[in-house]
Amino acid sequence: MNRHRPGSNARRRIKARLLKRHGSRCFYCRTPFAAPADATLDHYVPYVMWPGWKTFNLVPCCLDCNQDKGDLLPWPLVWLLLAPAPATPSPAGLGVAA
Numbered sequence: 001m002n003r004h005r006p007g008s009n010a011r012r013r014i015k016a017r018l019l020k021r022h023g024s025r026c027f028y029c030r031t032p033f034a035a036p037a038d039a040t041l042d043h044y045v046p047y048v049m050w051p052g053w054k055t056f057n058l059v060p061c062c063l064d065c066n067q068d069k070g071d072l073l074p075w076p077l078v079w080l081l082l083a084p085a086p087a088t089p090s091p092a093g094l095g096v097a098a
């Protein structure tokens, strides 16, 4: 896994590919970018949790959304991770006789 930050030319190529993939809009607030320079690259799963620069974990977003999200997991991913967990464990699930 390449954990090193790509150089500026490589980041520019990555950003161009991501802007094309996401329609030149912020991934989170959907605001269109006036220029590619307005877009930042965000690690969808935060870099601290999944280091690397693979494009499948990168999205273009505006600076405000990038700073607001920080190192947090996005809500849709949190919901997916929590979905299999029952809201209230049943006594049978805990190995306790009812």
Ligand SMILES: [Zn+2]
Binding pocket: 026, 027, 028, 029, 030, 031, 061, 062, 063, 064, 065, 066
């Ligand atoms: Zn945004």
